[in-house]
Amino acid sequence: xxxxxxxxxxxxxxxxxxxxxxxxxxxxxxxxxxxxxxxxxxxxxxxxxxxxxxxxxxxxxxxxxxxxxxxxxxxxxxxxxxxxxxxxxxxxxxxxxxxxxx
Amino acid sequence: xxxxxxxxxxxxxxxxxxxxxxxxxxxxxxxxxxxxxxxxxxxxxxxxxxxxxxxxxxxxxxxxxxxxxxxxxxxxxxxxxxxxxxxxxxxxxxxxxxxxxxxxxxxxxxxxxxxxxxxxxxxxxxxxxxxxxxxxxxxxxxxxxxxxxxxxxxxxxxxxxxxxxxxxxxxxxxxxxxxxxxxxxxxxxxxxxxxxxxxxxxxxxxxxxxxxxxxxxxxxxxxxxxxxxxxxxxxxx
Numbered sequence: 374x375x376x377x378x379x380x381x382x383x384x385x386x387x388x389x390x391x392x393x394x395x396x397x398x399x400x401x402x403x404x405x406x407x408x409x410x411x412x413x414x415x416x417x418x419x420x421x422x423x424x425x426x427x428x429x430x431x432x433x434x435x436x437x438x439x440x441x442x443x444x445x446x447x448x449x450x451x452x453x454x455x456x457x458x459x460x461x462x463x464x465x466x467x468x469x470x471x472x473x474x475x
Numbered sequence: 476x477x478x479x480x481x482x483x484x485x486x487x488x489x490x491x492x493x494x495x496x497x498x499x500x501x502x503x504x505x506x507x508x509x510x511x512x513x514x515x516x517x518x519x520x521x522x523x524x525x526x527x528x529x530x531x532x533x534x535x536x537x538x539x540x541x542x543x544x545x546x547x548x549x550x551x552x553x554x555x556x557x558x559x560x561x562x563x564x565x566x567x568x569x570x571x572x573x574x575x576x577x578x579x580x581x582x583x584x585x586x587x588x589x590x591x592x593x594x595x596x597x598x599x600x601x602x603x604x605x606x607x608x609x610x611x612x613x614x615x616x617x618x619x620x621x622x623x624x625x626x627x628x629x630x631x632x633x634x635x636x637x638x639x640x641x642x643x644x645x646x647x648x649x650x651x652x653x654x655x656x657x658x659x660x661x662x663x664x665x666x667x668x669x670x671x672x673x674x675x676x677x678x679x680x681x682x683x684x685x686x687x688x689x690x691x692x693x694x695x696x697x698x699x700x701x702x703x704x705x706x707x708x709x710x711x712x
Contacts, residue, residue: 377516377537380546384533385523387550388557393581396561397574410700412559414662416586417652418695419553420528420645421666422688426674428642433635441636445643449650455643456498462643467636475632 432466433475441466478602485606488595492587492607493614499527500615502640504622506531509634510538514623521619525585525612529553531641532688541683552689560589567592568599576601583608658703666695 432438444465448458500521507517512534524530532553536546561584565577572580580601592599592607652659673679673687682690 374513374516377512378519379543380533380537381516381520381523383543383547384520384529384550387547388524388526388529388554389582391551391554392557392561392584393578394561395558396565396577396581396584399562400565400570406704407700409559410703410705411696412556413705414658414696414699415552415556415692416528417649417659417662418666418692418699419688420649421663422670422691422695423528423532424642424645424649425667425670428639431638431642433631437635438639441639441643442646445639445646446650448643449646450654452651453647455647458647459498459502459640459643462639462646463636466639467632470632470635475635 433470434473436473437466437469437475440469478600481600481602482606485603485608486610487606488591489588489607489610492591492611496587496611496614497618497621499644500618501622501625502637502644503527503530503534504619505625505634505637506622506641507534507619508623510534512537512623514620517623518616518620522612522616525583525615526554526557527585528645539683545683545686548686548689552692556586557584557589560584560586563593564589564599568601572601580604580608583612585611587611658699658705661703662695662699665698666691669694 428442429435429438432441441462445458445462448461453461503521504514504517507520508514520530520533524533529550532549533546536549541549561581564580564584568577568580583604588607588611592604595603597603649659649663653663669691670687673682673691
């Protein structure tokens with residue numbers, strides 16, 4: 374239990390400092406184009422690294438996870454919202470597992 | 476009176492964000508509960524962190540017995556983008572806003588709150604921020620509680636299916652800009668290739684998941700920044 378609380382505290386303090394320091398300390402714009410560009414790409418890099426390959430082990434079977442992943446990719450490509458893509462993937466996994474009889 | 480109007484228009488802007496947050500935090504609460512975390516610790520994490528990707532990554536690390544250093548570094552890297560948002564916001568709120576108020580506003584800088592408040596034409600005031608942060612914050616906390624609470628009565632089939640939900644949300648964020656932006660495609664291909672390499676190649680697969688995310692993110696973002704530097708306007712979108 375202590376480990377969980379210490380972990381939560383570390384995450385909270387780190388996250389707060391990231392948000393607070395620039396707003397309190399810096400009142401000038403970042404002019405460095407490399408840093409601007411780097412920060413711009415970070416969310417995409419981090420989400421891609423977190424999604425692959427973990428998405429394929431996120432359900433009870435590789436087959437159902439693959440089906441869900443394809444459904445999510447298609448819905449996301451069609452520019453559906455976050456909620457629709459997530460629900461579409463969930464329903465696809467549910468149906469796939471029912472079809473292959475897990 | 477003016478402050479009151481500012482607060483109310485903040486509340487109005489915060490409402491759609493709140494609806495989106497309830498569903499995402501519901502998934503987080505459910506995952507935390509299924510992983511064996513007590514409900515109140517999941518709610519505490521949501522109320523003290525207020526990040527989506529950061530909390531999911533942190534939860535994964537806690538479960539995988541990651542070290543505190545890994546946890547701090549992963550949180551830092553995943554949430555680093557907030558510092559650029561805080562920076563942009565700091566220039567829009569005016570220099571007369573006190574340090575104390577800046578410190579309070581910065582607690583609520585999320586992707587969505589940042590995006591909505593930057594679109595506002597009027598000057599951003601602390602009263603407006605109080606409104607636009609309050610409603611999504613409450614939704615984030617309530618959704619976590621409901622998700623953690625409801626997962627107690629979840630069937631194995633349903634919880635297996637829901638396991639893919641967060642990855643679906645991630646794909647919904649990273650895939651749409653691919654079509655029009657070569658640079659985003661480049662980032663994604665490098666990040667995915669590296670992530671797979673760290674999972675399956677000998678030696679590389681000895682490195683724990685927290686460091687893998689950090690190494691992959693820094694490498695892919697830096698390569699993209701070198702090859703496709705962005706213009707000033709894009710940086711503040």
